[in-house]
Structures are given as C-alpha cells and as structure tokens.
Amino acid sequence: MIRLLLVAWRNLGRNRLRTVLTVAGAVVALIAFVMLRTVLTSWSVGVDYAAKERLATRHKVTFIMPLPKRYIEDIRAVPGVKAATWANWFGARDPNRPDEFFANMACDAESTLKVFGDLQLAEDQKQAWLTDRQGAIIGDLLAKRMEWKVGQKVVLEGSIYPGTWEFKVSGIYTASSKAIDRSQFFFHWDYMNDKLPPGRKDQIGWVMATIDDASKSAEISRRIDTMFDDRDVQTVTMSEKNMQLSFMAMFSAVLTALEIVSLAILIIMLLILGNTIAMGVRERTREYAVLRAIGFQPGHLAFFVVAESAILGILAGLLGVGIAYPFVNGFVGRGIEENMGAWFPYFRVEPWVAGVAIGIGILLAVVASVIPAWRASSVSVIDALRRVG
Amino acid sequence: MSSKDEAMETDVATKDAPKESPEQYRKNAAPPKALIELTDVTKQFVRGKEPLVVLDGLSLEIAEGAFEALMGPSGSGKSTLLNLIAGLDRPTRGRCNVVGHDLGTMSDGDLARYRSRHIGFIFQSYNLMPVLTAFENVELPLLLTDLGGDERKKRAKTALRVVGLEDRMAHFPRQLSGGQEQRVAIARAIVHDPTILVCDEPTGDLDRKSADDILQLLTRLNTEFKKTILMVTHDPAAAARATITRHLNKGRLE
Numbered sequence: 001m002i003r004l005l006l007v008a009w010r011n012l013g014r015n016r017l018r019t020v021l022t023v024a025g026a027v028v029a030l031i032a033f034v035m036l037r038t039v040l041t042s043w044s045v046g047v048d049y050a051a052k053e054r055l056a057t058r059h060k061v062t063f064i065m066p067l068p069k070r071y072i073e074d075i076r077a078v079p080g081v082k083a084a085t086w087a088n089w090f091g092a093r094d095p096n097r098p099d100e101f102f103a104n105m106a107c108d109a110e111s112t113l114k115v116f117g118d119l120q121l122a123e124d125q126k127q128a129w130l131t132d133r134q135g136a137i138i139g140d141l142l143a144k145r146m147e148w149k150v151g152q153k154v155v156l157e158g159s160i161y162p163g164t165w166e167f168k169v170s171g172i173y174t175a176s177s178k179a180i181d182r183s184q185f186f187f188h189w190d191y192m193n194d195k196l197p198p199g200r201k202d203q204i205g206w207v208m209a210t211i212d213d214a215s216k217s218a219e220i221s222r223r224i225d226t227m228f229d230d231r232d233v234q235t236v237t238m239s240e241k242n243m244q245l246s247f248m249a250m251f252s253a254v255l256t257a258l259e260i261v262s263l264a265i266l267i268i269m270l271l272i273l274g275n276t277i278a279m280g281v282r283e284r285t286r287e288y289a290v291l292r293a294i295g296f297q298p299g300h301l302a303f304f305v306v307a308e309s310a311i312l313g314i315l316a317g318l319l320g321v322g323i324a325y326p327f328v329n330g331f332v333g334r335g336i337e338e339n340m341g342a343w344f345p346y347f348r349v350e351p352w353v354a355g356v357a358i359g360i361g362i363l364l365a366v367v368a369s370v371i372p373a374w375r376a377s378s379v380s381v382i383d384a385l386r387r388v389g
Numbered sequence: 390m391s392s393k394d395e396a397m398e399t400d401v402a403t404k405d406a407p408k409e410s411p412e413q414y415r416k417n418a419a420p421p422k423a424l425i426e427l428t429d430v431t432k433q434f435v436r437g438k439e440p441l442v443v444l445d446g447l448s449l450e451i452a453e454g455a456f457e458a459l460m461g462p463s464g465s466g467k468s469t470l471l472n473l474i475a476g477l478d479r480p481t482r483g484r485c486n487v488v489g490h491d492l493g494t495m496s497d498g499d500l501a502r503y504r505s506r507h508i509g510f511i512f513q514s515y516n517l518m519p520v521l522t523a524f525e526n527v528e529l530p531l532l533l534t535d536l537g538g539d540e541r542k543k544r545a546k547t548a549l550r551v552v553g554l555e556d557r558m559a560h561f562p563r564q565l566s567g568g569q570e571q572r573v574a575i576a577r578a579i580v581h582d583p584t585i586l587v588c589d590e591p592t593g594d595l596d597r598k599s600a601d602d603i604l605q606l607l608t609r610l611n612t613e614f615k616k617t618i619l620m621v622t623h624d625p626a627a628a629a630r631a632t633i634t635r636h637l638n639k640g641r642l643e
Contacts, residue, residue, distance in 0.1 A: 003532050010520035290516040293477060294530050294577070295505020297498060381477050385512070386468075 004300065008307035011280065022276040023316050026365075029269035030320030030357050031327075036262040037353045038328055040255065042336075042344040044248060049178040050241035052214035054115065055081075057207040057224055058243075060234040066203035067233055074227060075207050080220045084209035085111035088189065092156035092165060094146065102142050104156065104185035105205075106192040109135075115208050118177040125150065125171025133191050135170035139182035141345075143172045145338050156185075161192060161200075179240070181345045182337075208240070266364060269316075274368035277309045281372040288376050289384030298377035305373035306366055313365025317358035324357070325349050424584065424617050425451035425474055430483035432469050432640075443469045445640035446483070453584075456611040456618045458631035465637040467621045468589060474619060475508050475587045476500040488584050505533045509578030509616075513590035515570040517562040523549065523573045524558040530581040548576040551614075552606060568599030575606060579616065586610065588620040592627050604630045 012019050041048075057075060059065035069086070076084045087107040094100060109130055113119065121129070121137060129135040138148060148154060154167045167187055175182050193201055211220050221237035228235045238246070248255070281288075288301050328349045336347040432444040443466045451457055459467045472478040473485050476492050477500075485492045488507050495503065517526045528545040536544070549555050552572040562570050571591065578586055588607065592600035608630055610616045620631060628634045636643040 003528070006525075007518070007521065007529075010518075014520050286516065287518060290510070290512070291529075292501070293475070293504065293510050294508075295501050295533050297501050300533075382472055385477075 004303060005307055008304050009311060011284075011304070011308050012311060014280070018276060018279070019312070022272060023312060023319065025272040026269050026312065026316030026361065027320040027323065029265050029272070030316055030361055031324045033262055033265050033269075033360070034321065034324040034349055034353060034357050035328065036258055036265070037357070038333075038347065038349050039344070040258055040262075041350055041353060042347045043251075043255065044244075045178055045344075045346045047241055047244040047248065050239065050244055051118070051177070051179055051210075052217070052239065052241075053211050054240040055209045055211060055217060055221055055224070055237055056240055056243035057209070057235050057237040058205075060225075060236045063206055063243075063246075066205060067207065067235065069202040069204050071228065071233075071235070072204065072207055075209055075224055078220060078223055078227065080211050080213065080216055080223075082210045082212050083111060083114045084207055085115045086189070086204040086207045087112070087186075088192065088203075088205040089160065090156075090158065090187075090192065091160040092158040095155065095157040095164075097146070098157075100146065102146075102183055102185055103181065104187070106189040107186050108189050109186075112186065115210050116180065118175055118180050119173050120176055121171050121173045129170035132168060132170055133188055134166060134168050136167040136185055136187035137171045137173050138169055138185050139180075140172050140174050141338050142183040142185060143169075145183065161196065163195070165192075178346050183345065206243075266360060269361075270364045270368050273309060273312060273365050274371070276312070277305060277369045277372045278375075280308070281305060281376045284376075285379055285384045288379045289381045292379065292381045293385065301379070302373040302377040305376045306369045309365040309369030309372075310362055313362040314358075316365070317361030320361065321349075321354045321357050325354055423450040424453040424455075424488060425449070425619075426484075426486040427470075427473070427480075428484040428486070430473065430480045430485055432466070432473065432478070433481040443640050444473075444480070447640065447642060448483075449635075449642065451617065451619065453617055454611070454615050455633060456608070456631045457620070458628035458634040459619065459621045459637060460623065460625075460628055460634060461637035466640040467637050470637065471587055471589055471619065471621055474585070475510065476503045505530060505581065507584040509581070509583035509586045511571070511574055511578050511586060511588040511591045513593040515562070515567075515574045515594075517570055517573055517577070519562050522559050522561055523554060523565065523576075526562070526573055527576045527580050529577060534581065544580055545576075548580040549573070551579065551610075552576045566599070567595050568602055571595060571599070571603050572606065575603070575610075579610060579614070584617060586616050586618045588618065588622075590622055590624075591620060592622070592624055600624070600627065 057067070057071070059067055066088070072084055072086050075081060085108050087105045090104045090106050092104050113121070113126065125137070129137050136154065138146075143149070148169050150169050150172060152169045154169060156165045156167065158165055173182070189204075211217060217239050221239070224237045225235050291301060292298070328347070333347040333349075336344050340347075427447060427449040430444055430447045430449075431442065434441045434443060447466075447470070449470075459470065461467050469478070473480055473492065474487055476487070476490075476495070479485075479493045483493075488503075490503055490507075492500065492503070518529070521529070524545055527548050528541050531541040531544060534541075546555065546558070549558055552575050554569060554572050554576065557565060557569060557573075562573070565573065571594075586607070591607070592603050595603060604627055607618055607620070611618050618631075620627065622628050
C-alpha cells in the first residue's frame with residue numbers, strides 16, 4: 001500500500017508547474033472559503049454565545065416599536081425573573097466621524113450591570129458612571145477605534161432622538177463572554193428621557209431579564225406575554241439567542257449570498273482539481289495500459305488516481321488553512337474586531353472551521369477524481385497500447 | 390554466471406523444478422511439452438459495421454522453453470496473436486490454452502492474475518514509468534505479490550544484475566540510454582519469474598549495437614533461465630536469434 005502511495009506521490013512530480021498551479025488554485029479557494037465561513041460564524045457569534053438565562057421582551061409587531069416603561073415593573077414581578085432592565089436604540093453618530101457606525105443605547109445603568117454580569121467594568125469607573133447623569137461607558141474596542149479615553153467629553157448627533165447630546169466617558173468595559181459586544185456605547189436612559197417631548201417620554205425599546213432557571217425560559221416567556229395580552233401594547237418574549245436570530249433575519253439575504261458564494265468557491269475548486277486529474281489521466285492512458293498488462297487490476301489504477309488527487313487535496317487543505325489561520329487570527333481579525341466590532345465582535349477562524357476546510361479539501365479532491373479514476377480503471381489495454389508506439 | 394545469478398536461477402527461473410543442476414534437469418526432463426496450445430482460433434473485430442477477421446482458424450503449439458519469432462506484414466495478426474497468448478484479449482472462436490489455462494473462459498480478474506504470474510511483457514517503446522527509478526520500475530510487478538519489502542528489494546536487485554544494470558538502480562528512465570531502458574524493461578519483465586516472455590518488437594527503437602545486446606540478453610534468458618520467449622519482429626536479424634520463426638499472413642500461419 002505504501003509503495004502504491006509512493007507511485008501516486010511521484011506522479012504529482014511529473015508536471016511540477018501544473019501541480020503547483022493546481023495546489024495554488026485550491027489554496028486560494030480554500031482561503032476564500034475559510035474567510036467567508038469566518039464572516040458567517042463571526043456574524044452569528046452573538047447567537048452562538050447568547051446567555052441561556054437571559055430573556056428579551058419587545059413589542060409584538062417589531063422591536064422598532066416602543067413599549068411603555070411601566071411594563072418593566074410588571075416583568076420584574078413575574079415568578080422566575082431575577083432581574084430586568086431596559087434600553088432604547090439611540091442611533092446617534094459622532095458628527096466629526098459620521099461614517100463610523102457603533103451601537104449606542106440609552107439604558108438603566110444599575111439594572112443593566114446586574115442583568116449583564118458578563119460586562120466587566122472597574123469598580124471606580126462603575127461608581128463614576130452611576131453618579132454622573134451624563135456619564136457613558138464604552139467598549140474597549142470602540143474606545144480604541146474612536147480614540148476615546150476615560151473622562152473625555154463626547155458629543156453625538158441624534159437622528160432618532162434629534163439634537164446634540166453631550167456625554168462624558170465614565171468607563172471602558174471589557175467582557176467575560178463573547179455574547180457582549182465590546183464596541184457599544186451605553187448612557188443613562190433618564191438623561192435621554194428628560195430631554196424628550198411629553199409625547200415621547202417613558203417609552204422603552206425592549207426589556208432584558210435574567211431568570212433563575214434557563215430550562216424554564218419558554219414557560220416564563222409565555223407567562224410574560226400572557227400578562228400583556230389584554231393591554232394596549234402586546235409583547236413577544238424570547239431567549240436572547242432568538243432575539244439575536246430575529247435581528248440577523250434582517251440580513252438573511254446577505255448571509256444567503258455569502259453562503260452561495262462559499263458554495264461557488266467549493267465548486268470552482270472541484271473543477272480545478274477535476275480538470276488537473278482528468279488531464280493527467282488522459283496523458284497517462286498508455287502507462288495505465290502497461291500497468292494493466294503486467295497484472296495490475298482496475299482497482300489499483302483507480303487507487304492511483306484517487307490517491308494522487310487526495311494528496312493534492314491534503315496539500316491544498318493544509319496550506320490553505322496554514323495560511324488563512326495565522327493571517328486571520330493574528331492579523332486581519334484584530335483589525336476587523338477593532339473597526340467593525342458592531343458586526344464582528346469576535347472575528348477569528350474557529351478550529352472547527354479550519355478542520356472542516358481541510359476535510360472539504362480532501363473530500364472535494366476525492367470527488368473530483370471519481371470520473372478520471374473510473375476512466376483510468378476502464379482503459380482498454382489493447383487500444384491504449386496500440387494508440388502510441 | 391555468477392553465484393548470485395545461479396541463485397536467481399534457483400529462486401526465479403525454476404522454482405517448480407526439482408532441486409538439481411540445470412543441465413541434469415534438462416537431461417532428465419521429459420520431451421518438451423506444449424506450453425501454448427491454440428486450436429482453431431479466430432479473432433474478429435468489428436470496424437464500423439464491417440467485421441474484420443484478424444486471425445482465421447489458427448492452430449499453433451509452442452513448446453516450453455522455446456524461443457520463437459513471429460514475422461509478417463503489418464495487419465497480419467502478429468500483435469493480436471501475442472495479445473491472445475498474453476491474456477490481454479480473448480478469441481472470438483476456438484481454444485487458447487496457455488500454461489494449462491483456457492484463457493477464453495477466464496474472467497478479467499483471473500486474466501490479470503494470470504498475466505501477473507505467467508507473463509513478462511517487453512514492449513518496443515520500453516514503457517517505463519518516468520517518475521520511478523530503474524529499481525522502482527523493476528519492483529513494480531512485485532507490488533502485486535505478498536512479498537515483503539526485503540524480498541522485493543532482493544529480487545529487483547537480482548533482476549537488474551541479470552540485465553547488467555545493477556549500477557543504474559537509482560537512475561530515472563530519462564537518465565538512461567534507449568538500450569539501458571529496454572534492459573530495465575526486461576528486468577521488470579523477469580522479476581516476478583514469469584513462464585513466458587512476450588516481446589513486441591523489442592529492438593524496434595534501438596540502434597544495431599543496442600539491439601544486438603538486447604537479443605543476446607533474450608537468448609541468455611531462454612538458454613540459461615529457461616524462459617519461453619515469443620517475439621514479434623520485423624527485423625530478420627532479430628528473428629535469426631530465435632530457434633523457430635513463424636510467418637503470419639492475413640491471419641493464417643504460412
């Protein structure tokens with residue numbers, strides 16, 4: 001078996017330029033595949049790492065429509081709910097850097113820190129935020145990107161809540177879980193609410209609650225929604241994961257497009273490998289006939305072709321992942337997290353993605369060799385020997 | 390012959406024979422029996438819609454240990470006859486019995502096993518694998534056997550020694566002359582100790598000197614190692630080396 005593999009390996013050296021170009025083509029395809037899969041996994045990282053014991057309650061129609069603030073106390077009174085907080089999507093931008101997008105939300109500071117225990121903030125900064133009405137806390141990735149420091153005054157231009165809003169950075173938070181986006185901007189809901197006209201006051205975007213038993217999340221969600229069934233505004237409550245999923249559903253077309261592109265890349269790779277293997281088999285028809293003549297069975301010839309292709313796949317897989325992994329995790333990923341943290345809070349190649357890429361490289365190589373292997377094994381010995389010489 | 394070559398003779402050439410010297414064996418052996426027996430063999434191909442009879446009711450007996458040359462014009466059926474005896478093809482009609490096997494009734498797999506056990510091929514254009522060294526090319530047929538690595542190595546080296554290329558084992562075909570390539574091909578053909586050597590124009594691509602060397606080697610394989618040799622050739626000088634020359638014309642023996 002090892003000697004037969006040696007023959008397959010040696011065959012790769014027959015046309016070195018072609019082998020190098022084929023492996024290079026497959027490597028590029030696999031790098032593109034790994035990058036796209038990383039975009040997709042990073043996009044959904046919030047879903048994957050969403051806290052199981054956190055529930056989100058929003059307006060039954062859409063989360064763009066607000067809830068009355070008084071609902072928060074009703075939710076806190078539901079059995080099984082440990083703590084609840086609320087927030088409004090503020091949607092403001094830095095007028096000096098209007099192209100820099102980052103999530104900014106008005107929230108209740110004390111209950112937010114309670115519900116989001118995985119949000120890490122130094123004690124002195126926490127106290128500073130709780131006591132400063134215009135205080136805001138920002139994620140470390142956002143601070144780095146915008147070059148904001150603790151104590152700095154920040155002015156934002158509101159669009160949903162028009163006007164110029166002044167804040168002071170009270171603290172910079174980090175996160176102990178990947179569920180927390182480290183490029184967000186939180187400030188006091190009271191500061192916003194007090195400045196709103198009477199018709200817009202006391203409205204909240206959504207409620208986040210922690211529960212004492214994650215296995216009861218469906219039951220507690222039902223209990224919350226039933227409570228508001230007869231009120232003027234009905235709610236829908238779901239796990240944090242489902243909320244993330246419903247948010248992602250808005251971008252489903254983009255995600256589907258990326259899925260299609262990654263599939264197209266794999267098909268291109270299949271064709272590159274298939275073409276190379278098929279050319280090799282065509283050129284070696286006479287050699288295969290000689291091997292058959294000296295006693296090799298059709299299965300042996302199929303083995304040579306499949307093994308040769310599989311070696312190409314292994315080389316491409318290892319090289320592709322060997323380049324993509326350090327390139328993304330040590331270089332590109334950090335830059336994307338710092339500059340596009342709102343969308344990709346954790347942009348790294350997951351080990352399973354790397355493993356899948358290597359596996360796909362080998363699998364596609366084997367699939368690409370099926371028809372050439374069948375052709376090689378069914379070569380007519382007499383015709384092939386007569387064709388040349 | 391060196392002591393190692395004698396070992397080859399014992400190991401490779403006469404492994405089914407009693408343990409006695411080659412001369413004594415020849416003296417004690419029964420009269421040559423027919424190793425190859427073709428009875429009323431017809432081979433017909435279909436070209437387009439027209440049937441083409443290449444061998445026409447041919448009968449032939451070739452004794453064990455013979456060195457026979459097959460001559461004839463192009464299209465006379467020489468290669469087809471060779472292919473039938475080598476188990477690469479089956480007759481349309483008639484019986485083709487070689488080394489006790491009725492080749493016309495055997496499956497493809499059995500024919501492949503028959504070839505790997507009994508037939509050694511020598512082609513006009515050598516047909517060595519260009520990516521393998523001389524040693525690896527010679528070892529190739531042994532990969533189909535149950536022999537261990539050490540035994541394969543020993544036999545491949547012995548075969549290369551017999552053809553006088555022991556010092557070229559690590560060379561690739563592109564690093565060898567035509568004559569040397571053909572000698573490697575001969576080593577590949579004898580390494581698994583076949584009963585019959587089937588040679589299709591073995592000197593066709595060689596200059597006179599190299600061709601003579603190859604023919605001398607074939608003669609030695611026949612006389613010393615008792616290989617039955619069937620050689621298709623257009624070269625009268627090559628045919629002169631054979632003990633019997635048969636002429637084919639339009640699918641019939643003349």
